[in-house]
Amino acid sequence: MAYSLKQLNDAIRSDPAAYAAECDAAFAKKVEAAARKIADHRGQSHIILLSGPSGSGKTTTAMKIEEELERQGIVTHTISMDNYFNTVDPETAPRNREGAIDFESPFCLDVDLLNRHFSMLDRGELIHVPKYEFARQMRSDIMSQPLRLGTNELAIFEGIHALNDIIVGKNPHAFKLYIAARSNLVDDEGTVVFQHAWLRLCRRIVRDHKFRGSDARFTLKMWPNVRRGEKLYISPYKENADLMFDSALAFEFALLKPIVVPLLEELPRGKYDVAEEMLRGFERIEPMEETCVAPESLAREFIGGSAYDYR
Template sequence: MPYQLQDINRGLRTDPAGYLARCDHAYQGRIEAAVDQILARMKDSPIVLLSGPSGSGKTTTAMKLEQELERRGVNSHTISMDNYYKTLNRKTAPRTPEGDIDYESPKLLDLDLLDETFTRLSRGDWVVVPKYEFARQMRNDSRGTFLKLDKNEIAIFEGIHALNDDIAGRHPEATGLYISARSNVLEGEEMRFKATWMRISRRAVRDYNFRGTDLLETLLMWYNVRRGEKTYISPFKNRANIVIDSSLPYEPSVFAHYAAALGEAVDQIPRDNPRHQEFHDLVDAFRYFEPVDLDLVPPESLIREFIGGGSYSY
């Protein structure tokens, strides 16, 4: 359901702290509703498969789900599916149409090991969760951790490919959860900010702040990221038993603080880039939003995953 620009700006002008708190409280309500469904399906499987495209807030959402489950007396463990990447073999790695390694492809994952892991955990057996070292692009099983699920425990496997046929398709009994920023911002009927712009803003700011990736580099790779989403992620979202909209009405006002830096990066993008005009439209759209003091963003807000200063450890 779209947000209305007038409502956002009114809330930020009249009671910014209260408005942000109400938005985050509404998101917590989505978490609680998701946990209701997870617990209702727990008799079928202790495995939750959490998928969503880049910038959807999967990591914070997984933590919030874990927090709410434990509040209700259910022990939970969140496992990043990134640890199930295979050691990269450049000779056999899948390629994009341009000939580059397709880092968005699920074929880079050890699908058989994931299958075995879900089966063994569901039986109450011990497994070793591997550790992937991105700096060396290799899996180091010697740094893996042991995991076993007791009767009142859940494992949340979080990753962009969690609902793929080769993962969720082998375990339809698992609870599938799809998360993405899904609400546009309208002014009347006029589009002012697309939900996908929330995700690119999140990713660009996060990678700039915490991953040493400059804004231009993130913007230039967005075309391939979106192509990967349409090929490997979106086609499987209908497998989800639960869908969570991770958008927050106030986030364009938060990311507006980075508009100048984003604008400088956008000005360097070649005109033949398929996203050239869209990026210019994105930066221009920030002018519609009432500014907000970043210090007012609650420490437990999902947006803190991207701007820092939050209460969760990533």
């Protein structure tokens, strides 16, 4: 799918808040449709596996699906698969070609424990969901939370590796959902003005800046490794999904412009080709103020001001 640059700019000039609300309503319909499919599937498994690349909006989407299922009377629990990371051991941790620890690898996860917990939950047995402490790069069993699913309860496990064969292969009946920002912004000639991968990168730049105090250089230095991990460990498995949908919101190109452009302009000119390309794309896009975006919008996962806490 592609969004029209002209339609975007016309909408931002006329009534940006109404346009943002329209885009959010369309996304809400996707969530509602996904929840219906998941509800219809619960006789086969109590487990939902939700995957997508970095900056795709997995956290917000998982929570919105949970809320929609709750409205249908189905008690739902959302668990981040990050909690199943192994405690970092330099001797056994997977490494990339340069010899550094490969934090993008699915083998950083305790896959055996995950698969065992999925089976136990489907049988109605009690598990203890671990808690990963990123500051100490270790998993804490002391901080674990008990979870047992009733006959009409579901569990959403969200993470970048949720659809990997090492997980799906042991859980073929789980409902599998893939989410990613998949739409480009194009002009009247069909020329791409802003790529969907840039949208995800901008989401990351803004989130890293607002929630971690990082500059754009920090995100851009990490981005090539993130993309390498996506191509190796995420994209090849998206076809495992029972349902795929696009998380790109048309108004985001305008919303992110006044936040991202100053951060990109602080970078040394000519050092990051992708930054130069994004700046050229933003030149053609009308800016939009954050005040036009509702607190419950998916976009709030990246710019802040949401009921959800991503920090």
